[in-house]
Amino acid sequence: xxxxxxxxxxxxxxxxxxxxxxxxxxxxxxxxxxxxxxxxxxxxxxxxxxxxxxxxxxxxxxxxxxxxxxxxxxxxxxxxxxxxxxxxxxxxxxxxxxxxxxxxxxxxxxxxxxxxxxxxxxxxxxxxxxxxxxxxxxxxxxxxxxxxxxxxxxxxxxxxxxxxxxxxxxxxxxxxxxxxxxxxxxxxxxxxxxxxxxxxxxxxxxxxxxxxxxxxxxxxxxxxxxxxxxxxxxxxxxxxxxxxxxxxxxxxxxxxxxxxxxxxxxxxxxxxxxxxxxxxxxxxxxxxxxxxxxxx
Amino acid sequence: xxxxxxxxxxxxxxxxxxxxxxxxxxxxxxxxxxxxxxxxxxxxxxxxxxxxxxxxxxxxxxxxxxxxxxxxxxxxxxxxxxxxxxxxxxxxxxxxxxxxxxxxxxxxxxxxxxxxxxxxxxxxxxxxxxxxxxxxxxxxxxxxxxxxxxxxxxxxxxxxxxxxxxxxxxxxxxxxxxxxxxxxxxxxxxxxxxxxxxxxxxxxxxxxxxxxxxxxxxxxxxxxxxxxxxxxxxxxxxxxxxxxxxxxxxxxxxxxxxxxxxxxxxxxxxxxxxxxxxxxxxxxxxxxxxxxxx
Numbered sequence: 001x002x003x004x005x006x007x008x009x010x011x012x013x014x015x016x017x018x019x020x021x022x023x024x025x026x027x028x029x030x031x032x033x034x035x036x037x038x039x040x041x042x043x044x045x046x047x048x049x050x051x052x053x054x055x056x057x058x059x060x061x062x063x064x065x066x067x068x069x070x071x072x073x074x075x076x077x078x079x080x081x082x083x084x085x086x087x088x089x090x091x092x093x094x095x096x097x098x099x100x101x102x103x104x105x106x107x108x109x110x111x112x113x114x115x116x117x118x119x120x121x122x123x124x125x126x127x128x129x130x131x132x133x134x135x136x137x138x139x140x141x142x143x144x145x146x147x148x149x150x151x152x153x154x155x156x157x158x159x160x161x162x163x164x165x166x167x168x169x170x171x172x173x174x175x176x177x178x179x180x181x182x183x184x185x186x187x188x189x190x191x192x193x194x195x196x197x198x199x200x201x202x203x204x205x206x207x208x209x210x211x212x213x214x215x216x217x218x219x220x221x222x223x224x225x226x227x228x229x230x231x232x233x234x235x236x237x238x239x240x241x242x243x244x245x246x247x248x249x250x251x252x253x254x255x256x257x258x259x260x261x262x263x264x265x266x267x268x269x270x271x272x273x274x275x276x277x278x279x280x281x282x283x284x285x286x287x288x289x290x291x292x293x294x295x296x
Numbered sequence: 297x298x299x300x301x302x303x304x305x306x307x308x309x310x311x312x313x314x315x316x317x318x319x320x321x322x323x324x325x326x327x328x329x330x331x332x333x334x335x336x337x338x339x340x341x342x343x344x345x346x347x348x349x350x351x352x353x354x355x356x357x358x359x360x361x362x363x364x365x366x367x368x369x370x371x372x373x374x375x376x377x378x379x380x381x382x383x384x385x386x387x388x389x390x391x392x393x394x395x396x397x398x399x400x401x402x403x404x405x406x407x408x409x410x411x412x413x414x415x416x417x418x419x420x421x422x423x424x425x426x427x428x429x430x431x432x433x434x435x436x437x438x439x440x441x442x443x444x445x446x447x448x449x450x451x452x453x454x455x456x457x458x459x460x461x462x463x464x465x466x467x468x469x470x471x472x473x474x475x476x477x478x479x480x481x482x483x484x485x486x487x488x489x490x491x492x493x494x495x496x497x498x499x500x501x502x503x504x505x506x507x508x509x510x511x512x513x514x515x516x517x518x519x520x521x522x523x524x525x526x527x528x529x530x531x532x533x534x535x536x537x538x539x540x541x542x543x544x545x546x547x548x549x550x551x552x553x554x555x556x557x558x559x560x561x562x563x564x565x566x567x568x569x570x571x572x573x574x575x576x577x578x579x580x581x582x583x584x585x586x587x588x589x590x
Contacts, residue, residue, distance in 0.1 A: 017403045116542050
């Protein structure tokens with residue numbers, strides 16, 4: 001018994017720095033948010049307790065509904081194209097093709113750039129007055145390319161999502177490439193000997209074998225979508241008129257520009273609940289193996 | 297079993313298995329016809345950043361549909377050098393990034409070792425907090441973080457940023473590193489124990505070195521997060537001389553409206569270090585990831 005206790009102490013000692021940092025910068029901010037979400041508070045003067053009042057207000061706030069709709073668009077329209085293009089690229093680059101390393105680097109580089117860089121250059125590309133797309137559209141006679149994509153409320157969110165897909169597809173590719181390293185070549189060869197062509201092998205053998213990779217990417221995609229702040233902030237600041245607002249930009253706006261810290265905390269709490277519920281339901285349905293690496 | 301294989305199979309053999317997908321006799325060269333145009337399209341924004349950074353201030357006309365300047369000049373790089381303390385901002389970015397990468401690698405490996413091999417009370421709770429930290433959006437804790445740093449006297453202090461980035465980077469690091477530690481046969485641990493090694497020696501001499509491929513992934517990820525982020529410095533740093541490079545384009549946005557070339561020169565400076573790191577580390581990246589996921 002005594003040995004066991006000592007062993008546990010050693011284990012805790014290894015974990016201590018991590019746990020302390022989590023307590024200060026993860027657990028405490030959550031508690032703080034929950035507490036602040038019950039206040040009508042500008043962040044400076046003493047707040048007044050309003051109970052669940054902020055939540056009631058939030059659920060009727062039209063901007064909140066827009067952010068929910070945008071998050072749904074974002075999740076579907078980034079995860080599917082990224083997984084699809086990423087998978088196809090990974091399969092193509094796993095064939096021992098000459099120059100694979102260079103292709104891999106080219107497709108991954110957008111993911112390592114700062115959103116500041118990505119945002120500013122895409123603003124320039126999408127600029128309706130002298131942007132690249134406008135000029136290309138004029139030259140090719142495709143006038144629709146010169147649209148006000150970032151400033152038109154109907155298209156703003158889709159333009160941001162498009163840039164996001166460009167940015168992160170290489171990440172999905174790298175995950176799939178890593179997953180492909182774990183597939184027994186004999187499985188693919190057996191399918192070939194049985195007469196499957198390249199396409200059939202890819203769809204029926206390779207893709208199903210990469211199920212855990214896909215699940216990890218879906219989970220990371222959902223979390224990433226809910227967390228999205230930087231790219232939206234640089235490209236549109238959530239505008240025009242909240243049309244491309246996401247929950248994090250909405251919370252930031254309320255906290256730092258409108259000084260509604262209580263309301264901003266409410267948004268953060270709701271965001272966290274949505275993130276936890278969606279991650280937990282994925283873990284519930286598919287098992288936790290794809291996160292923790294344990295056998296199911 | 298598969299993940300064990302990828303970790304212990306020598307590199308040369310793994311490479312052969314990798315190549316064997318494209319066995320000789322199967323022609324895959326046609327893929328270039330698809331990949332080359334796609335790669336060029338993919339690169340356009342990046343080439344644009346570099347191209348426009350070379351746009352001379354006195355001749356802002358462009359060619360190729362606005363992708364390149366008419367003439368090229370390195371004037372912008374001199375301008376930003378003269379107008380801002382660029383070296384100082386670069387140093388700030390390094391002072392934020394390097395310590396947080398080192399801390400995340402070290403503390404993350406320690407925590408991963410404990411969770412993979414040692415007896416730890418309340419493991420389920422610890423995993424719960426880990427997942428919570430993984431999904432926690434930075435923007436939703438930024439107000440609270442601001443208050444905490446203030447009360448710790450770390451507001452307007454680079455150390456505060458290092459601690460927050462370390463805390464937020466740890467969950468990903470622990471998950472990735474732990475998976476690679478689980479792939480090391482348990483017998484290794486038991487044998488070392490029997491030889492009288494204590495937990496720290498086993499961790500430092502055996503697990504930490506064997507976890508290098510996973511650490512490559514963690515290092516790139518953490519560098520990206522702490523180098524590229526601008527939200528936290530925007531909120532927690534008041535003094536201009538403490539600001540990292542990523543804040544320069546935002547802080548001086550108005551100034552750069554009239555000097556787009558200089559703005560793009562700064563974007564190049566922000567990007568060069570992370571791109572270089574990626575190029576150096578990229579050959580470990582795929583192997584590291586495949587040891588880390590299943």
